[in-house]
């Protein structure tokens with residue numbers, strides 16, 4: 473079933489610190505009733521940079537949903553139902569790789585999933601036909617490229633590639649966990665990248681991640697502890713760049 477009256481040029485899922493999309497002129501707010509329950513909130517459809525886009529705050533507009541309680545299936549289903557075919561997920565992350573310090577912006581090209589207990593497929597219900605999707609490349613190459621080109625055109629540095637490690641949260645990781653993730657090849661750590669990317673692939677959506685580095689991951693910086701105030705300060709600075717990147721992508 474499609475509830476789309478017009479096609480959407482893009483959908484953006486906002487992460488921590490991005491609860492409304494600056495500059496988006498809202499036309500309508502849609503609360504979609506999905507077979508998987510409610511999405512994180514209303515999808516705001518409106519005009520931005522001359523295009524029609526949809527925006528959904530992953531954690532709810534008041535950040536009421538922690539990463540392990542986000543209804544990822546409902547969120548992507550709602551966006552798909554409203555006509556989205558391309559989705560950019562904006563995710564706060566910690567930097568593991570030495571050059572990925574606070575305020576870096578990264579478009580990862582790989583991921584490793586360390587989450588557990590999250591419903592991670594639309595084929596979870598009895599009787600539903602299982603589809604083993606190819607996930608060798610978890611992000612859409614074309615949309616990744618467009619994001620990186622958009623950053624270049626907007627004069628905003630974007631790091632091309634990196635491996636996103638998705639952890640369960642909501643707590644931050646131990647130094648030992650980050651050391652293991654580093655050995656595994658992770659460059660970034662975040663709590664919301666999965667199962668979002670896999671569900672997007674199941675729905676055949678083009679999906680890419682725009683990762684905003686808020687802090688050095690545990691044991692990767694100078695400080696003995698990670699300050700949550702610092703996380704939100706750096707995140708706000710990186711988030712402020714997102715509208716210009718998306719505007720350039722849509723241009």
Ligand code: HPA
Pocket residue numbers: 564565566567639644645661662663686687688689690703
């Ligand atoms: N770990 C996991 N998720 C995060 C972090 C982190 O250090 N920073 C922002 N999101």
